[in-house]
Amino acid sequence: MDGIVYLDLLEQYVFPQIETFEQEIVSRVIFMQGGAPPHFSLFVTDVLNERLPDAWIGRGGPIPWPPRSPDLSPLDVFLWGYIKNIVYVEKIRNIQHLQDRITSAIETVARYMIQKT
Numbered sequence: 752m753d754g755i756v757y758l759d760l761l762e763q764y765v766f767p768q769i770e771t772f773e774q775e776i777v778s779r780v781i782f783m784q785g786g787a788p789p790h791f792s793l794f795v796t797d798v799l800n801e802r803l804p805d806a807w808i809g810r811g812g813p814i815p816w817p818p819r820s821p822d823l824s825p826l827d828v829f830l831w832g833y834i835k836n837i838v839y840v841e842k843i844r845n846i847q848h849l850q851d852r853i854t855s856a857i858e859t860v861a862r863y864m865i866q867k868t
Contacts, residue, residue, distance in 0.1 A: 754792025761795070766802060773846065783808040783816065830860070 769780055782803050784790040791810040799807045808814040837856035843849045 754789045754795050757789035758795050
């Protein structure tokens with residue numbers, strides 16, 4: 752993947768998804784990306800600065816994020832991926848529905864899942 756393909760992914764999938772959120776949620780969105788070269792292509796960062804001013808984390812972004820950050824542990828990656836797969840199995844109607852879906856998803860996390868991670 753290069754910066755052009757990554758930008759296409761953002762424009763075709765990420766930005767339209769963000770636009771479906773209620774304005775209250777959109778105003779609190781902070782987009783985080785890793786340190787892969789396509790993420791910090793100049794035209795990608797220009798678009799992120801235009802579409803999400805002061806609301807994205809990444810190399811060269813308004814909110815810096817160090818590469819290989821210890822905060823991005825396997826638990827973070829596994830847990831949030833697992834939770835998101837459950838939460839977004841159906842279209843979210845409003846903030847209360849989202850909160851209910853997150854709570855229900857977290858209740859399915861078993862102790863052994865955390866221990867294995």
